[in-house]
Amino acid sequence: MITELASQEKVIGVKQSRKAIREGRAKRVYLACDADPAITEPVAASCAEAGIPVETDYTLSQLGQACRISVGASVVAVLSA
Numbered sequence: 001m002i003t004e005l006a007s008q009e010k011v012i013g014v015k016q017s018r019k020a021i022r023e024g025r026a027k028r029v030y031l032a033c034d035a036d037p038a039i040t041e042p043v044a045a046s047c048a049e050a051g052i053p054v055e056t057d058y059t060l061s062q063l064g065q066a067c068r069i070s071v072g073a074s075v076v077a078v079l080s081a
Contacts, residue, residue: 002058005030005066009079012067014039017077021046026077028053032060035074043075 011020020026029047031040033056047054060072
């Protein structure tokens, strides 16, 4: 599933991901398993309310690499087409 991050439209980061969730544009959200829970738990709660699937199998570094950025990513939202 992480391969979709390289090819699909996405937003990276807490603020942009929460905005996409609120606006109904997110179809799947990736949360880094080693990110601070204070950052990821509110996003996970928003996803649960909106019925958006959440993946938590990857680290900050893995998500950053999959998004082709030079830093880690705690939250990535894949957008609907």
